[in-house]
Amino acid sequence: MKKIMNKPTEVVGDALMGLQMAYPDALSYIPKLEVICRKEKKIDKVALISGGGAGHEPLHAGYVGKGMLDAAVSGNVFSSPSPDRIGTALREVSCGKGVLMVIKNYSGDIMNFGMAADLAKLDGIETSQVIVKDDAAVPDREEGTGRRGIAGTVFVHKIAGARAEQGASLEEVRASAEKAVRNIRTMGVAMTPCILPAVGKPGFQIAEDEIEIGMGIHGEQGVESSKIKTAKEIAEILLDKIMADYDYSGAEAAVLINGLGGTPLMELYILNMEVQKLLKEREIKAYRTLVGNYCTSIDMTGASITLMKLDEELKALLDAPCDTPAWKI
Amino acid sequence: MDFSLRSRDYVEYIKRAYELIHSRGDYITELDSATGDGDHWTNLNMGFESLVQQAERLEEMELSEQFREIGRIMMSVIGGSSGILYGSAYIAASKTLEGKEKIGEETLYEVLLSMRDAIISRGQAKEGDKTMIDSLAPAVKKYKECLDRQEDAELLCEKVKKAAEEGAENTKKMEAVRGRASYQADRGLGHLDPGAVTMSYQLVTLMDFAAEKSREK
Numbered sequence: 001m002k003k004i005m006n007k008p009t010e011v012v013g014d015a016l017m018g019l020q021m022a023y024p025d026a027l028s029y030i031p032k033l034e035v036i037c038r039k040e041k042k043i044d045k046v047a048l049i050s051g052g053g054a055g056h057e058p059l060h061a062g063y064v065g066k067g068m069l070d071a072a073v074s075g076n077v078f079s080s081p082s083p084d085r086i087g088t089a090l091r092e093v094s095c096g097k098g099v100l101m102v103i104k105n106y107s108g109d110i111m112n113f114g115m116a117a118d119l120a121k122l123d124g125i126e127t128s129q130v131i132v133k134d135d136a137a138v139p140d141r142e143e144g145t146g147r148r149g150i151a152g153t154v155f156v157h158k159i160a161g162a163r164a165e166q167g168a169s170l171e172e173v174r175a176s177a178e179k180a181v182r183n184i185r186t187m188g189v190a191m192t193p194c195i196l197p198a199v200g201k202p203g204f205q206i207a208e209d210e211i212e213i214g215m216g217i218h219g220e221q222g223v224e225s226s227k228i229k230t231a232k233e234i235a236e237i238l239l240d241k242i243m244a245d246y247d248y249s250g251a252e253a254a255v256l257i258n259g260l261g262g263t264p265l266m267e268l269y270i271l272n273m274e275v276q277k278l279l280k281e282r283e284i285k286a287y288r289t290l291v292g293n294y295c296t297s298i299d300m301t302g303a304s305i306t307l308m309k310l311d312e313e314l315k316a317l318l319d320a321p322c323d324t325p326a327w328k329i
Numbered sequence: 330m331d332f333s334l335r336s337r338d339y340v341e342y343i344k345r346a347y348e349l350i351h352s353r354g355d356y357i358t359e360l361d362s363a364t365g366d367g368d369h370w371t372n373l374n375m376g377f378e379s380l381v382q383q384a385e386r387l388e389e390m391e392l393s394e395q396f397r398e399i400g401r402i403m404m405s406v407i408g409g410s411s412g413i414l415y416g417s418a419y420i421a422a423s424k425t426l427e428g429k430e431k432i433g434e435e436t437l438y439e440v441l442l443s444m445r446d447a448i449i450s451r452g453q454a455k456e457g458d459k460t461m462i463d464s465l466a467p468a469v470k471k472y473k474e475c476l477d478r479q480e481d482a483e484l485l486c487e488k489v490k491k492a493a494e495e496g497a498e499n500t501k502k503m504e505a506v507r508g509r510a511s512y513q514a515d516r517g518l519g520h521l522d523p524g525a526v527t528m529s530y531q532l533v534t535l536m537d538f539a540a541e542k543s544r545e546k
Contacts, residue, residue, distance in 0.1 A: 009375065053409070076375075078366045079409035082416075084401075107508050108410035111451055115413060138512055145507050196368055199358055203367030218366035220512045 001200045003299075008197040012054040012074055019061055023325055026065055033088045034081065036061040037071035046164040046173045047071075047093035050102040050157060051086065052109050053078040055196070056217060058326035059153060059295040067322025067329070068161035069102075077196050077298070078218045080108030086116035090125050098126040098170030100177065102156050104149025105133040128170050130177040132156050134186040134306065136245040137214025137223050150217050151258040151295035152184035152306045155318075158327070162320035176317065180308060185246045187238040188304030190215035190222065190260065194297050213237060217260070217297040231267075235274035238305045239282075248284050248309055254318055255279070255289040256306035261296030263303055268292065271303055288318060294326065331482050332542035334432040336395050340388045343399070346534040347377035350527060357523050364510035364517040369411060373527055376407035376415070392432065396423035396440075410508060411524060414448050414461065421447035434482055437539065438472050445469045452507070459503035459510065459517060461528040467496035468532050486540035493532035497525040 005011050016036055020029035028039050034054075050060045051073035060072035070093040075081035090099055099120075103113045110131070117127040133140065134152030160177035168176070190212045193202035204219055206212050211229065214222035229237070242248070257272040259265070272291050279286050287310055295304075310318065322329050334342070350357075350373060357370035379402055380387065387395050396419045404416025422440045429436060445465050449455065456466045471492035475485040500522035508524075510517035 075408040076368070076372055078368050079372050080413075082405045082408050082412050084405050107452070108408075108413070111410060111413045112408075115417075115451070145511055148512065196366070196371070198371040199367050203358070203362035216512060220366070 001195050001197075003195075003197055005197055008200070011197045012076060015054070015057065016061055016074060019325060026323075027325075030088060030092070033085045034074040035071055035085060035089045035092065036064050036074075037089065037092050038064055038066070041070075041092065042095040043070070044095060044097070045167055046097045046170050047095065047099040048102065048157070048160055048164050048173070049073065049086075049089045049093055049099060050153070051075070051081050051089065052104050052106070053080060053218075055194075055298045056295050058293070060157075062326030063154065063157045063161075063324045065322065065324030067165055067320060068157045068324050068327065075108075075112075077198065080106065080112045083112050083116040083119060086113055087119055090116060090120045090127065091123070094120075094125045098128060100160055100164070100170060100173050101127055101129040102153065102160060102177065103129055103131050104153055105131050105145065105147060106149070107145050126170065128174045130156065130160070130174055130181060132181055132184075134181070134184045135214075135216065136185045136187045136242050137216070148216050148220070150186050150188065151256055151304045152181075152186045152308065154256060154290075154294045154327070155184055155254060155306065155308045156180050158322060159314060159317045161322060162317040165320065176313065180314060183246075183309040183314065184306060185242045186256075186304050186306040187241045188215060188217070188258075188260070188302060189213050189234055189238060190219070190297075190300055190302035192262065192301045193219055194261065194300035196298065211302070214241070215302065217295065219297065219300065231270045232274045235271060235278055235305070239275065239278050242305065242307055243282070246309070248282075248307055250283050252285045252287040252310045252315070253279070254308040254310060254314075255286045256294060256304075257289070257291040258295055258304045258306065259293040260300040260302040260304070261293060262299040262301035265292065268303055271305075275305055287315060290327075331434045332539045334437070334539065334542060335430065336390055336392055337388045338538075338542065339392065339395065339432070340384050342535055342538045343377065343380050343387075344384065345538060346531050347374075347381050349530050349534055350374055350377055353530065357527060360521050360526060361523040363520045364505065365508065365523065368409070369523045369527070372407045372409055373411055376403045376412065379406045392429055393423045393426040396420070396426055410452070411461075414452055417447045417451040418444035434476065434485065438469070438476055441465070441469050441472060454507050457503060458507055459500050459505040459522045459525070460507065461522070461524040463500050463503065463522065464493045464496040464525040464528040464532060468493035482543040483540045486536040486543070490533050490536035493529045493536070497521065497529035500525045
């Protein structure tokens with residue numbers, strides 16, 4: 001393992017501190033509790049927090065700022081933050097209009113955010129939650145945890161954040177965020193595994209000449225292993241899977257070509273070229289496209305494609321200004 | 330003979346559990362990598378390490394307060410699913426220990442029962458879902474059987490320990506319903522659940538320690 005770090009146990013705090021130091025006027029950092037929040041606090045609006053395990057940078061702290069999150073709370077690498085950390089974030093941002101929690105659909109996050117919300121209620125903080133589950137690789141079954149939340153979370157932050165800036169109520173912000181979730185699907189592919197700083201070696205292997213379709217952002221096994229494909233073939237496989245799950249035909253969509261951390265931008269641009277061609281063929285209009293590392297999996301190589309079907313409301317919210325380290329409009 | 334564990338003893342147990350967990354890092358991480366993301370041991374180990382570092386402070390507390398504090402530390406240091414589940418378990422158990430100075434045979438059963446119930450309620454999982462519950466629940470059940478039969482403490486400890494180990498071993502045959510293993514096509518079938526294994530480490534250490542204490546008397 002070769003990583004730029006001091007101690008494996010200190011990567012989360014050190015990274016968040018480094019992020020804050022790059023945006024000293026916009027962000028503050030609460031050490032040990034691993035919370036990043038907007039310096040301009042308790043703005044008179046519904047507050048928005050999100051969080052989860054570290055290792056997905058810039059998610060979530062990179063989306064703290066005007067037009068998106070008010071605070072982000074981080075757990076250890078790939079591990080949910082505890083209720084005391086989440087509670088700190090809730091108290092930091094709450095101004096009496098309620099706090100919406102954007103939670104990715106993992107057992108640990110659901111339990112920890114749920115308990116934090118129960119405790120915050122005792123302090124008079126009203127919360128509501130939206131659960132992101134966009135990974136089309138996983139069946140959305142009733143029983144058990146079901147579909148994972150992955151890169152589409154970035155769009156949910158954007159939509160909910162813009163709605164909150166408009167002065168909407170907690171219920172209205174939640175409803176817009178839910179609408180975004182319903183219209184988002186993501187499908188990923190991994191080429192090589194990631195290495196957790198505290199583990200020091202890959203937790204699984206992907207054969208040199210193979211790729212893993214549908215792998216999760218923590219290296220959860222995908223839907224199938226396949227021999228290495230061309231960019232065109234990868235784009236087709238991922239888009240087919242997305243479109244088999246949700247009908248985007250004839251629609252306008254926001255597109256996110258997301259890198260998993262170890263894939264060069266050059267390859268992401270190539271993937272985007274193929275995706276854009278296919279969208280055109282399938283009469284889907286790419287209304288706004290993002291290409292880059294938005295929701296990573298430490299140093300995993302690979303990418304994901306996210307589509308969010310848009311209506312007039314979602315378009316307006318997507319176009320609204322935002323100013324965060326990882327996304328500015 | 331009955332055993333009796335005081336605050337100081339429970340901290341001694343924590344130290345021994347830490348030693349066992351600490352020594353099995355590679356094995357647990359390997360198990361976890363097969364079905365999860367390989368961080369279970371790192372986080373659990375960090376939690377126990379933190380408890381051991383705070384041993385002196387914990388030893389001075391009354392049992393109920395001590396359990397609440399252990400729960401708080403586990404919740405915040407371990408994080409993830411394990412942190413909140415162990416945290417909820419210890420906080421629930423602390424309520425059964427109110428006003429008690431020592432943990433005897435009957436009380437230890439109440440402690441483990443309350444832990445089992447808290448984990449089931451917080452995790453919304455049941456026996457057979459391939460989780461830590463699959464080691465704890467059979468151990469609790471066996472404990473009750475032994476109590477009802479008025480089994481000798483040392484034998485009771487031995488049987489509960491076996492039930493915990495067998496329970497963890499049985500997760501090999503189970504399909505995961507929750508957590509990351511549930512995303513796999515085979516839902517982890519054929520693999521041990523690392524959370525059940527580390528739960529069994531704790532129960533084995535605890536029952537061995539209680540047996541040792543019952544012999545001391």
